[in-house]
Amino acid sequence: QVQLVESGGGLVQPGGSLRLSCAASGSIFSINATGWYRQPPGNQRELVAVTTSSGRTVYADSLKGRFTISRDTAKNTVYLQMNSLKPEDTAVYYCNAHRVTYRSGDRWLSGDYWGPGTQVTVSS
Numbered sequence: 001q002v003q004l005v006e007s008g009g010g011l012v013q014p015g016g017s018l019r020l021s022c023a024a025s026g027s028i029f030s031i032n033a034t035g036w037y038r039q040p041p042g043n044q045r046e047l048v049a050v051t052t053s054s055g056r057t058v059y060a061d062s063l064k065g066r067f068t069i070s071r072d073t074a075k076n077t078v079y080l081q082m083n084s085l086k087p088e089d090t091a092v093y094y095c096n097a098h099r100v101t102y103r104s105g106d107r108w109l110s111g112d113y114w115g116p117g118t119q120v121t122v123s124s
Contacts, residue, residue: 002026002102002113006095009118016122017083022095022115024076029108032099034071034078038091038120045094049080085122092117 008020024031035050035058049069051057057069068081078095095115102109 001104002028002097002100002111004095004097004113004115006093006115006118009093009120011121011123012085013124014086014122016085017081018085018120020080020082020093020095020118020120022078022080024097024100024113026100027103028076029101029103031073031076031097031101034098035096036069036078036080036093037096038089038093039117040088040091043091048093050096050098051078082120085120087122089120089122091120093120 003025004022006020006022008018012018033050033052036048037045038048039045047060048063049057049059049067051069051071066084071078094117097113099110100113
């Protein structure tokens with residue numbers, strides 16, 4: 001099986017920074033794309049940023065310039081550097097791994113996985 005675990009969330013003042021990490025564990029062969037999504041209070045889950053194994057990155061338009069996604073393929077870890085945080089960035093941030101190929105027993109399987117989420121609160 002594959003598990004994703006996020007870390008790095010917390011309380012930060014407006015204008016501050018946080019760095020989220022998401023580590024994938026399991027007998028992973030490859031991950032096609034990893035990304036971050038967030039769900040603000042009372043709202044639906046929305047895209048923050050995605051990075052693919054080919055190096056392509058996609059950001060939500062409203063977050064370009066403040067958030068940066070990066071990936072350490074050897075560690076199966078993805079990061080989200082968040083700068084100049086605003087109160088409206090308050091949300092639960094979720095890590096996603098798309099098309100993960102992993103070994104289960106004597107079989108190779110593929111699937112999509114989500115982390116449990118980490119709370120980010122931007123408030124003075």
